[in-house]
Amino acid sequence: MDLKPGSRWASQVCDTEIVVVRAASAGVSLECGGQAMVPVGGDRAPGATPDPAFAAGSPIGKRFADPASGLEILVTKAGAGSLAIGGVAIPLKEAKPLPSSD
Template identity: 55%
Template sequence: MQLRIGSRWRSAVDDTQVVVVRAPAGEVSLTCGGHPLIPADSQPTPGLTIDEGATGGTALGKRYADPATGLELLCVKAGTGALALDGVELPLKSAKPLPASD
């Protein structure tokens, strides 16, 4: 799939919804719960379930990022499936430390 900044995607198996904050160049395989993400305005296929090993959930308001490709997603609706890029689970983006105010 080709991702664009600002595009909204949803999981086909749970409530997860994300917005693309930074998009990688080229095609990627982005999944949630073991199934490809679909555009936010489309309806999921009935009967799909989360694949075993693709659980872990997403957290509302958190960013998920892959430094190797530059992909960054913002979770706007939490769910029970785990986000993955090209078969590798996406980690939470770590916060930047604030400067000391001594």
């Protein structure tokens, strides 16, 4: 999967959608609810539900960053599945908001 910055991906097993903020240094497989994510608007597996091991949920507006590959993603639509790369959960990235300046 080509996780270009700005590309948008959807879960196959819940409502989660994400946008890629920072690309990974190498090819990785991005999953949600235990299933590979697909491009927003693309075909998804019918009737699938999140794997209970990856069902902690993806909250809207939160960032997740993979320290190993450098991949950083932002949740743009909340869903029941949680995000992982190759079966390993991606940690939440706490960002300190900057004061609005424009």
